Amino acid sequence: MSQWWEIDHSTDPIKTLEKLVSISSKSDDTKGVARVQSLLKKLFEREGLVCYTLSDEQSKAGPLLIAELPGQTNEWVNLICHADTVHNKSDFSLKMKKLSDTKYTGPGVIDNKGGIVVILETIKKIKKLLPEKSHRTLGIRVVCSPNEEIGSPGFHHYFNSFSKNAHAVLGFEPAAPDGSIIGSRQGNRWYNIEVSGESAHAGRDHHLGVNAGHEVALKAVALEELTDYERGLTVNIGHLQAGDKVHNVVADHATALVDVRFKSLEQRKNIHTKIEAILNKSSVSNAKGSKSESNWKIVDDCPPFALGERSKKLFNVYQQAISKIEKRKIKLIHAGGCADSNHFNRADLPILDGLGPVGAEMHTNKEWIDVSSIDSRAQAAAFLINDLMTNSEITMNKPNLQIKRAAFSDMPAIAKIIRSSADWYSPFVSKEDMKEHLVDEKWQKVNFPRRDFWIGKIDEKQTVGTVSLQYFERSAYLGYVYLDTAHTGKGYGKKLLDHAKEIATQNGMRHMVLLAHPKAHWAISAYKKYGFTCIEKDKDKILSWNNSSLKPYYEDGFHLYQFNLE
Template structure:
């Protein structure tokens, strides 16, 4: 296969255009603009585009080829980022010393470019493997894929493989195992009172939330992969007022499905009664993503990816991570899944986020070859 057919300059030009568009999860206009730009490229390649319209977030896109009615490969990439509107103007796309910078450059706008050019490459070399994909570009991955999860799970039915385009790790490793994750919100209601004149008449929501935070953090069992963290709190109106409201936002990570069920039950139990008399607690949320466990199917798929990489002179290794992604949904359905197939970079979700430019064409070629190898496996 001819790497020269993958034009890095054109890829970087498209990447610059995408990075310079604000597309935070709730920036619907920007995300939809990303979708419009990419849709035009896919239509040019002969794909059909189905738009799944959304109110609060960007529209999800389902991209298929008319000659690929029984496509066996599901590819998932997301168009949203974590950055607020206006970030692109403050910190636009730049390149320096072999790296590209900008909001969402590695998570995962570089992957959006990689997928497009991998499929274009396959078409240009005359391989029909580019027709054997069912592509989902969703718009709410960074906030838990709340509206796109059913879309992903429906698309995954009957698929032989799922390729998830989160970025590769800094050392180039792909991901074969992820922890499950959940988000909960604890809202406490108390009674306000002046803390200097009649504090005894108040019922402090902040005090109640403090009790709950201690109990929730006691659920941590890092040795066995359980993490419960109250990462954000809100509450109170004035320093001299007993607070009548307080809110805690809880992030949960687990390593097994059994842990997910048990931790959710424990959180519900902690919040079932008040420690501060006269306060009331409202708990919302759930476990959003199941764990992605490295089973024999995932192991076998990784071996294919590794072998394809070896043929290209790329040393592909695998790893596990605590972060969540849409890979958890397909893996939980028993679909052989590989994540982290995007380009190499780091510092995602920060103002130092970067892409290793050399990996852009390298990982495009890897993805194209993986799609072709998996397609040939299906026809044996």
């Protein structure tokens, strides 16, 4: 295998970047975004990656593009980018313009089409460093959003599911002008506020009016006062509107759009309590005592990600590579803006962002890129990924999983594990079927004698996973295969399935079967990788399968998967 500093650099990424920049792909231009993703699919497939798309039924945007280079395990390094930009076709010419030997300008040239090219070049270098699947202990997964510039609505649940088996997340948003990269990001929450009052003539009947504009203005002032720069909290009134654009009528309706930024989930909780109090308070009334009424809803909720110890270790490796390649030192910085990488955040998962090329003035007609940084940043990213696959200091230590038959005293721990992932299923599982995920004490008493439960522990006290078996003729039904959400992506799920296979074989079973929802991508991916195949999607056929054995356990929309033991 090649050494990272000996990689051939004969390919010309600038031509790829020119092609991408020539395609107009503002977030709402679905055809343009689709053209970008179609080109990327061809380029990734040329490098041997397996590509597929994931759609959201309620989103008007195109699908997510996923490109995967498998490794030996079901753990992945996620590389994050997006195909859309903020630029209209008319903003400036859809061409890259050369400003100097290494400085080019163009719409989206740095955000994020330059980042996409860095990922493409990183993949090429990784394939030269680690050409065979047997060389790669981790898989590499590219996640390309069609609408990141407007918050990737409709796709957050996919990001969350991909984080479950993620080993690390690397975002390829632009680096800072001095080359520094991002180690933490603010979270944000968007509130849409509607205030209703009572209209009246502004002269003759002013005292009978309930001015919604006055009410929303008072709320705006109170909300702005929550800003605390020292603590990293900001509240911004992005838009205010009241009445019908006339002077002489008391406004009976008003709206406001509010953006809130915070550094931690605790801050989000605390400031939401204060915001809720302001929004629920009515300060404006008329002579009859009628008051204004306010309604509000949260329309976007992006969690923050903080700098963790494992992220610091990743940065040290990346910094070492940049120092050698670019002959400069870089820093970790905090970004006030949000990105798709925020939605991958979970406990102890290392995240770095800003691994794209160096440039500045993004979202303007002066947006520029230092094209020399495309290759240097790709080299550094390839070095980092190679180190991730080999360096035990960064690779998460995985204690041995001990599996034993569960006693009834273990059922509370099992129920807790099942409940820990209930939020993953709630977007697509009916309220009635969610009872199977929000299990209680009654469930424990009913199911313990019905199923053969096994638990996985990493020490004598910490239960991290469970699997249950029931036997229907020659098929073993795996009713519950669950991991504590804090322990996903560590190989424990495979060990539980290995154990279930061993027990099913000892009991003379021919197959293992289970039910899985097609939108539970974290589970489907693991089951397929293990060797399960989908044998039935039709509800009626699943309900009648094997003399209706699964009828008591079926949840609407789930498919039937089978693993052959013989």
